[in-house]
Amino acid sequence: xxxxxxxxxxxxxxxxxxxxxxxxxxxxxxxxxxxxxxxxxxxxxxxxxxxxxxxxxxxxxxxxxxxxxxxxxxxxxxxxxxxxxxxxxxxxxxxxxxxxxxxxxxxxxxxxxxxxxx
Amino acid sequence: xxxxxxxxxxxxxxxxxxxxxxxxxxxxxxxxxxxxxxxxxxxxxxxxxxxxxxxxxxxxxxxxxxxxxxxxxxxxxxxxxxxxxxxxxxxxxxxxxxxxxxxxxxxxxxxxxxxx
Numbered sequence: 753x754x755x756x757x758x759x760x761x762x763x764x765x766x767x768x769x770x771x772x773x774x775x776x777x778x779x780x781x782x783x784x785x786x787x788x789x790x791x792x793x794x795x796x797x798x799x800x801x802x803x804x805x806x807x808x809x810x811x812x813x814x815x816x817x818x819x820x821x822x823x824x825x826x827x828x829x830x831x832x833x834x835x836x837x838x839x840x841x842x843x844x845x846x847x848x849x850x851x852x853x854x855x856x857x858x859x860x861x862x863x864x865x866x867x868x869x870x
Numbered sequence: 871x872x873x874x875x876x877x878x879x880x881x882x883x884x885x886x887x888x889x890x891x892x893x894x895x896x897x898x899x900x901x902x903x904x905x906x907x908x909x910x911x912x913x914x915x916x917x918x919x920x921x922x923x924x925x926x927x928x929x930x931x932x933x934x935x936x937x938x939x940x941x942x943x944x945x946x947x948x949x950x951x952x953x954x955x956x957x958x959x960x961x962x963x964x965x966x967x968x969x970x971x972x973x974x975x976x977x978x979x980x981x982x983x984x985x986x
Binding site: 754794795797800808840842844846857858859860861862863864866 | 903907912914915916961963965973979
């Protein structure tokens with residue numbers, strides 16, 4: 753139990769569907785992240801939210817639309833995906849702030865959502 | 871340029887033996903943090919251990935220890951007395967700098983398999 757909960761754990765969707773991934777953190781952190789992990793590829797950072805404001809978008813296609821209504825919840829809305837978007841999507845949270853990097857900046861992950869696009 | 875390098879794509883180790891997973895990093899920042907994560911086949915990414923750039927002693931957490939050699943920019947993970955449940959992917963990661971926007975960068979991972 754890491755304090756970061758993701759739903760659903762598994763999702764199969766067609767290319768014309770619209771679905772959403774949900775993430776909730778109970779750690780009191782101020783930053784949340786979406787990562788994508790494809791087979792045989794390094795972990796790719798997709799989006800970063802700091803105090804609900806998006807601070808990073810790593811050239812992610814617009815068919816992925818993040819939403820962060822508050823610092824505890826993060827969504828990833830999915831529409832008209834492609835089969836190559838099939839991957840493990842990991843949500844994470846951490847505490848960010850000015851000053852020296854410390855153990856308090858550790859990033860904690862949820863269990864991931866396995867997405868298959870057919 | 872690769873910031874985090876893990877040169878061992880896969881390793882096989884006999885149960886109860888110690889194992890060292892290599893990680894080298896590249897940064898010009900004075901303040902940075904190094905992390906190791908374990909990812910079993912279920913997919914969750916489990917935080918194992920943290921080492922700060924200013925920490926003078928190597929970090930330890932139970933059977934995990936981090937062999938931190940700052941001048942060589944290496945942060946190898948040592949697992950003592952390996953167990954079957956240690957079979958998983960292991961990722962080295964780094965966070966740089968003072969900025970509140972600093973992000974964590976991951977290596978490509980090492981797949982560790984423990985033989986009974």
